Amino acid sequence: KAGVTQTPRYLIKTRGQQVTLSCSPISGHRSVSWYQQTPGQGLQFLFEYFSETQRNKGNFPGRFSGRQFSNSRSEMNVSTLELGDSALYLCASSLSRGQTEAFFGQGTRLTVV
């Protein structure tokens, strides 16, 4: 079956703009989590969605937001982009909450110039 699909794969934005990233989880998976990966900070948890509700949130400013739709697809939005937001954004899906196995997408590489 198809894996986790993230779109777009690459994105270049200018400071101050906003961006929306998309994640389609594995069919039947209902939990979607987002992570930011940078060389300096490594992998950091952004938020988790389950049944269209945010269940967990990491330590990121309010410029980072997300949502989940009834088909479990998820989007994350970053407003007022800063240079430091340049990163690989990874989405992970799980069958349900509390599952020990998460499947990751290939990520969206965001570059802010």
Add this chain to the structure above:
Amino acid sequence: GDSVTQMEGPVTLSEEAFLTINCTYTATGYPSLFWYVQYPGEGLQLLLKATKADDKGSNKGFEATYRKETTSFHLEKGSVQVSDSAVYFCALSERGNTPLVFGKGTRLSVIA
């Protein structure tokens, strides 16, 4: 809070050499432990996992044993191949609905 510490890389080995990547953790509860691998330009793939003390996870020749007494989950492989070149991440997840906590990653380069 919870944390994972991995040995600093990069690690460079010759083909067929023995690999050990050290991982220790700090957790308030009784976590599940994971090793993920990231190949160039790709996302993370689950390599192996262990959910309780003394469990051994294994996959593709890689092994790691959950050692509660030393709070460790070291990754080992007896004979590495060039195709094993990647970044390896140790991670934990506490019981319940908590997110994964990752180590910084260890870059492995295997040369022929």
